[in-house]
Amino acid sequence: MRRTVLTAGGTALGVVLLLAAKPHHTVAVAVPAVTAPEQDSSGTGSGTGTGAGSSSGSPSGSSPSASSTGGAAKSTGVRTITGGSVDTRWGPVQVKVTFNGSKITAIDVVQEPDGNPRDQEINSQAIPILTQEALAAQSANIDAVSGASYTSEGYIGSLQSALDAAK
Amino acid sequence: MTSTVGAHRSADARRGSPASPRGDRAALLAPALLAAIGLGALVVVFLWWSNTASVVSPAAWITNAGRLCGLLAGYAAPVLVVLMARIPLLDRTLGSDRLARWHAMGGRYMVGLVVAHVLLIIWGYALTDHNGLVHQTAQLVFHYPDMLKATIGTLLLLGVGAVSARAARRRLSYETWYYLHLATYVAIFLTFFHQLANGAEFVLSTKAKVIWYGLYLGAAALILWFRFAVPTLLAFRHRLRVAEVRPEAPGVHSVFITGRRLDELARATRSGQFFRWRFAQRGLLLAGNPYSLSAPPNPDYLRITVKDLGGHSAALARLRPGTRVFAEGPYGAFTAERRPGRRGKVLLLAAGVGITPLRALFESLPARRGELTLVYRASREDDLVFRAELESIARARGARLHYLVGSRAEIGEPLQARTLLGMLPDLREHDVFLCGPEGMTRTAHEALETAGVPRGRIHHESFEF
Numbered sequence: 158m159r160r161t162v163l164t165a166g167g168t169a170l171g172v173v174l175l176l177a178a179k180p181h182h183t184v185a186v187a188v189p190a191v192t193a194p195e196q197d198s199s200g201t202g203s204g205t206g207t208g209a210g211s212s213s214g215s216p217s218g219s220s221p222s223a224s225s226t227g228g229a230a231k232s233t234g235v236r237t238i239t240g241g242s243v244d245t246r247w248g249p250v251q252v253k254v255t256f257n258g259s260k261i262t263a264i265d266v267v268q269e270p271d272g273n274p275r276d277q278e279i280n281s282q283a284i285p286i287l288t289q290e291a292l293a294a295q296s297a298n299i300d301a302v303s304g305a306s307y308t309s310e311g312y313i314g315s316l317q318s319a320l321d322a323a324k
Numbered sequence: 325m326t327s328t329v330g331a332h333r334s335a336d337a338r339r340g341s342p343a344s345p346r347g348d349r350a351a352l353l354a355p356a357l358l359a360a361i362g363l364g365a366l367v368v369v370f371l372w373w374s375n376t377a378s379v380v381s382p383a384a385w386i387t388n389a390g391r392l393c394g395l396l397a398g399y400a401a402p403v404l405v406v407l408m409a410r411i412p413l414l415d416r417t418l419g420s421d422r423l424a425r426w427h428a429m430g431g432r433y434m435v436g437l438v439v440a441h442v443l444l445i446i447w448g449y450a451l452t453d454h455n456g457l458v459h460q461t462a463q464l465v466f467h468y469p470d471m472l473k474a475t476i477g478t479l480l481l482l483g484v485g486a487v488s489a490r491a492a493r494r495r496l497s498y499e500t501w502y503y504l505h506l507a508t509y510v511a512i513f514l515t516f517f518h519q520l521a522n523g524a525e526f527v528l529s530t531k532a533k534v535i536w537y538g539l540y541l542g543a544a545a546l547i548l549w550f551r552f553a554v555p556t557l558l559a560f561r562h563r564l565r566v567a568e569v570r571p572e573a574p575g576v577h578s579v580f581i582t583g584r585r586l587d588e589l590a591r592a593t594r595s596g597q598f599f600r601w602r603f604a605q606r607g608l609l610l611a612g613n614p615y616s617l618s619a620p621p622n623p624d625y626l627r628i629t630v631k632d633l634g635g636h637s638a639a640l641a642r643l644r645p646g647t648r649v650f651a652e653g654p655y656g657a658f659t660a661e662r663r664p665g666r667r668g669k670v671l672l673l674a675a676g677v678g679i680t681p682l683r684a685l686f687e688s689l690p691a692r693r694g695e696l697t698l699v700y701r702a703s704r705e706d707d708l709v710f711r712a713e714l715e716s717i718a719r720a721r722g723a724r725l726h727y728l729v730g731s732r733a734e735i736g737e738p739l740q741a742r743t744l745l746g747m748l749p750d751l752r753e754h755d756v757f758l759c760g761p762e763g764m765t766r767t768a769h770e771a772l773e774t775a776g777v778p779r780g781r782i783h784h785e786s787f788e789f
Binding site: 161164165168172173175176179180181182300301303304306307310 | 369372373376377378379380384385388389392393396432433436437452524527
């Protein structure tokens, strides 16, 4: 009995200490206008919470069916490139990237999972965060949004394919 | 076939004291194994750590606590399976009983983690989404990938956990308990997929997925190899059959088993070890019951002696000669090698049917004349088995043999320090091998310690399942 109490108490303490050791403000990108990622958690089927793949986890190589449909002008000026459509468990995700020269100036979502109101709600929170992160990073090397891992994966994959096509 | 005592020079006696002492190896292996398991748990925590940027809201605290519990439970499952994979190195060095105890403790811990995981995730997600708990539970079960499977698996696991709990287990037969445990494999399989599909650690990280697949496939491979392939190969090699069933005492029967190449089996087996036995007869084929050899392994036959405790053990009395036997083993570390290189006096302390491994050790445990004593406790004179054999071994080896017969009402508790010291004034100089029902071994353990026998010299294998 005492061992049970000690083990349970020890585990609870360990978990609380681990959680306490994490920063308690939003990290990575500042997202002033948007709710913090943690409050948007519970995602399209994925993630039990604070997401954010390790920074090296850019799924550039893992974009499942990215078929780049590059378009528009060459090297300079304003142009838009539509990334490949990436199938996720909840539906395809596809982004359109606007460049000014080599600078990413805007990212619009062409397709997103919208099978049910819940998807829409999650995406409405996650996609602005992903866009902010990508604009700040000027690359697809961004963290996934907690609770929206699938949408994040699709977004990052499609973005990467657009960036590849822009080269 | 006879069971003439001393007809076979035992494997143990031939071998003498082993060169690489297993007692010392156990002393190294136990902490090493626990350290490895702990290290693995740290890696799992690190998966979460590196995948979690920050913990901001109350909902995130709860959800992340749930994730950690889930990850640790997902790690515990294959570890617990591996402990029960009957890996010879672990079983023979640490002892099957110790592994089973660790497995039971870990199992209870894992069930706790699973419950915490389920509750915290539902709560955390509900807070985030501003949902009611019931609505959120339905969302999770029906709308998240692989969650229906995981729900079924979890309910199975909790069911097995409930019936394995100490109180309920007493009312179960070994067989029922055994089959229920097989359901945990199904449960683990069913819950595996939701981990990869929903775990934020795995969705985006191939490395984490590879680790997880390695863990689960590795555990599955060990189980398939040691619990399925090896026993099957053994069955084909030795083609064991029942030779004879012989009554030893009221409700106690010996089963003699013969087969091919028994010399090989005898060489691989030590007195004091056990096999898990299956017989090609209704009700005896699926559940492998552990029974110790009741005679030292020898090239002519294997003998087990079983008390009718219902179910499997009762059906053994009705085995017909010629019935095919499937033996899985040998297992157990309750052997002469518990006292590596140690000379000196040995006490074998048996109660009831716990005599079986000690009967084998009494014949073959290396000891000089006058240094070996067997104390055999039984409630009634009729319950004593192997009397003729024991007395003949005692004569041949110059060993002492004491019976402690009588119910506690008649003779009081005989397993007390005072009684034992009365028989063996130099008790504290003995290595003690202890085998019997749970209550008896606990009483005897206390009495021995009171009498001054160092804990490290009391060797004990429990057969509680």
